Amino acid sequence: MVPKIHSLGGYIHECQKGIANPEAFWNQVAESFFWRKRWDKTVEWDFKKPEIKWFINGKLNITENIFEKNLYTHANLPAIIWEPNNPEEANRVLTYKELLAEVNMFANALKRLGVRKGDRVALYMPMVPELAVGMLACARIGAIHSVVFAGFSAQSLADRINDAEATILLTADGGYRGSKITPLKDIADDALMHCPTIKNSVVLKRTGSSINMKEGRDIWWHDAIHGEPAHCEPEEMDSEDELFILYTSGSTGKPKGIVHTTGGYMTYTAYTFKNVFQYNPGDVYFCTADIGWITGHSYIVYGPLLNGAQTLMFEGVPSWPDAGRFWDIVAKYKVNQFYTAPTAIRALLAKGSEFIEGKRLDSLKVLGTVGEPINEEAWHWYHDHIGKNRCPIVDTWWQTETGGIMISPIAGVTPTKPSFATMPLPGVQPVVVDNSGKELVGNSVEGNLCIKYPWPGMLRTIWGDHERMKDTYFSRFENMYFTGDGVKRDEDGYYRILGRVDDVINVSGHRLGTAEIENAINEHPLVNESAVVGYPHAIKGQGIYAFVVCGELSTGGEDGIRNSIMKGVNKIIGPIAKPDIIQLVPSLPKTRSGKIMRRILRKIAEGDASNLGDITTLLDEEVVDQIIDGALVDV
Ligand code: WTA
Numbered sequence: 001m002v003p004k005i006h007s008l009g010g011y012i013h014e015c016q017k018g019i020a021n022p023e024a025f026w027n028q029v030a031e032s033f034f035w036r037k038r039w040d041k042t043v044e045w046d047f048k049k050p051e052i053k054w055f056i057n058g059k060l061n062i063t064e065n066i067f068e069k070n071l072y073t074h075a076n077l078p079a080i081i082w083e084p085n086n087p088e089e090a091n092r093v094l095t096y097k098e099l100l101a102e103v104n105m106f107a108n109a110l111k112r113l114g115v116r117k118g119d120r121v122a123l124y125m126p127m128v129p130e131l132a133v134g135m136l137a138c139a140r141i142g143a144i145h146s147v148v149f150a151g152f153s154a155q156s157l158a159d160r161i162n163d164a165e166a167t168i169l170l171t172a173d174g175g176y177r178g179s180k181i182t183p184l185k186d187i188a189d190d191a192l193m194h195c196p197t198i199k200n201s202v203v204l205k206r207t208g209s210s211i212n213m214k215e216g217r218d219i220w221w222h223d224a225i226h227g228e229p230a231h232c233e234p235e236e237m238d239s240e241d242e243l244f245i246l247y248t249s250g251s252t253g254k255p256k257g258i259v260h261t262t263g264g265y266m267t268y269t270a271y272t273f274k275n276v277f278q279y280n281p282g283d284v285y286f287c288t289a290d291i292g293w294i295t296g297h298s299y300i301v302y303g304p305l306l307n308g309a310q311t312l313m314f315e316g317v318p319s320w321p322d323a324g325r326f327w328d329i330v331a332k333y334k335v336n337q338f339y340t341a342p343t344a345i346r347a348l349l350a351k352g353s354e355f356i357e358g359k360r361l362d363s364l365k366v367l368g369t370v371g372e373p374i375n376e377e378a379w380h381w382y383h384d385h386i387g388k389n390r391c392p393i394v395d396t397w398w399q400t401e402t403g404g405i406m407i408s409p410i411a412g413v414t415p416t417k418p419s420f421a422t423m424p425l426p427g428v429q430p431v432v433v434d435n436s437g438k439e440l441v442g443n444s445v446e447g448n449l450c451i452k453y454p455w456p457g458m459l460r461t462i463w464g465d466h467e468r469m470k471d472t473y474f475s476r477f478e479n480m481y482f483t484g485d486g487v488k489r490d491e492d493g494y495y496r497i498l499g500r501v502d503d504v505i506n507v508s509g510h511r512l513g514t515a516e517i518e519n520a521i522n523e524h525p526l527v528n529e530s531a532v533v534g535y536p537h538a539i540k541g542q543g544i545y546a547f548v549v550c551g552e553l554s555t556g557g558e559d560g561i562r563n564s565i566m567k568g569v570n571k572i573i574g575p576i577a578k579p580d581i582i583q584l585v586p587s588l589p590k591t592r593s594g595k596i597m598r599r600i601l602r603k604i605a606e607g608d609a610s611n612l613g614d615i616t617t618l619l620d621e622e623v624v625d626q627i628i629d630g631a632l633v634d635v
Pocket of ligand 1: 248293294295369370371372373374395396397398399400401421483484485497498499500506509510511
């Protein structure tokens with residue numbers, strides 16, 4: 001059994017162990033799993049190279065730790081509880097035994113399609129149990145899954161497939177989201193025109209939409225598993241064999257494929273899930289994230305299932321059929337732990353409390369948030385109206401790269417403070433450093449958040465680009481992992497995340513690179529150049545503000561250009577990256593060396609032009625006034 005903390009004293013004790021002897025600490029956690037062969041050495045690391053290895057030479061299969069290890073006790077308990085988009089449609093509950101059978105049948109189907117250990121399988125799927133089945137089937141046979149969020153465009157999907165050189169794509173005829181259907185197969189077809197490595201696409205029938213099935217390439221999911229046995233021997237994996245790739249945005253260039261490996265990721269997600277949420281056997285746990293993001297990977301699929309938990313998976317959106325949907329689900333399944341993003345809380349708060357009235361929320365024990373800073377108003381609403389002042393809120397800070405939660409309260413154990421992620425989990429060693437790289441010791445300090453010792457769940461590389469791994473995370477500050485976040489450690493030693501210090505923005509909890517959005521805008525034939533910054537947005541946390549320089553206007557005038565830029569971004573990246581504001585400007589503020597001064601644009605977008613700082617290095621100071629005059633927010 002994964003070790004569990006029960007008291008503040010216990011937490012402090014574990015933290016001390018994690019610092020005094022991290023190897024002994026993590027050995028103890030890892031020992032609760034089933035290893036085909038035990039590791040020889042706990043950790044080897046060198047942040048200069050960088051090289052990080054955990055549980056060296058250990059052999060295992062993560063699905064064996066979800067299934068076989070627990071079947072004796074868990075076979076007939078629910079593993080996945082699936083709530084469909086439409087509340088009128090029948091739900092599905094898959095027990096551990098049933099889920100294993102599905103996973104094995106699909107694993108056999110993948111093998112029949114020629115998938116072997118180390119091959120990449122891309123998934124572009126709605127939130128249905130088969131998405132988890134597809135991931136676990138890959139893990140069963142040692143294939144590396146790469147899930148692409150089903151809101152991304154054809155081009156984004158193609159880029160990700162090509163970067164990973166995936167040979168198989170798993171998709172569906174469509175996906176339900178509220179009152180809409182996303183034509184996943186049509187989008188996938190567009191993508192696959194540019195994906196030479198894909199041999200087959202397996203298509204799940206979900207919406208019954210009419211689609212094209214390409215002869216020789218496309219196979220229905222039900223045909224692929226037809227006649228396959230419900231037994232599949234798990235592939236023996238090395239602890240450091242890749243488990244999955246998940247693409248995320250950085251401050252420059254194209255999205256990067258974050259690589260997680262088997263032994264460390266398993267140990268880390270299982271430990272953090274059980275402790276942060278204080279999961280007890282029989283509890284129903286509901287995380288509202290999409291599996292297309294890391295939160296879904298770690299805390300809908302792997303973390304809960306490794307603990308034999310009941311994990312609720314919801315296909316739809318919080319606002320449909322009305323803004324009470326989450327609370328209907330909580331009441332229907334007597335949810336005990338509920339984990340969501342601040343943006344969802346703010347959106348529901350804005351709809352008013354009538355959607356909560358009369359709903360039974362008394363099963364709730366723990367509330368969680370993730371993905372962006374939570375403002376105090378949202379925190380209090382969540383605490384008062386949803387948690388009825390009874391439920392601790394775990395504000396969990398972490399990243400795609402960290403694999404699992406890093407700084408967070410342990411529910412009911414760590415005293416909380418609104419908008420603070422509180423303290424690091426045992427085994428995690430955060431440091432605050434100033435811009436020159438000096439560690440700021442003691443309390444009441446503010447600076448860049450870094451981690452100075454490896455943890456099992458950390459990324460190992462960026463797929464196909466180890467140099468970029470080094471540049472992004474290990475070159476800014478010597479000998480530590482740089483998170484990209486700013487942080488404050490207050491007088492009590494509590495951590496409050498201040499947001500990104502790089503050119504990454506967090507829009508409705510979705511992580512986007514401003515450079516990516518600029519590239520998409522710049523593809524517009526009339527655009528000369530652009531600069532994108534984040535600005536405070538009441539619901540989304542951050543909105544997207546684009547300053548765009550056009551050579552000439554088309555016949556549609558300014559609105560015409562704005563609309564066509566929006567459409568372009570939608571097509572190139574997906575709807576999540578559409579700018580909220582597009583300001584057409586005569587030129588961008590640049591230094592004499594031609595660098596765009598984003599600091600100034602950020603200030604203007606924030607509506608604060610009173611203190612722009614030193615602008616004497618600008619090539620043309622006048623342009624700043626012109627931009628302020630034309631600003632589309634109150635400056
Ligand atoms: C932000 C999501 C404040 C942060 C799991 C981080 C947060 C980025 C929090 C990673 C939090 C995540 N409070 N900010 N509790 N959690 N973030 O990779 O800026 O999608 O660097 O992983 O989200 O986003 P990602």
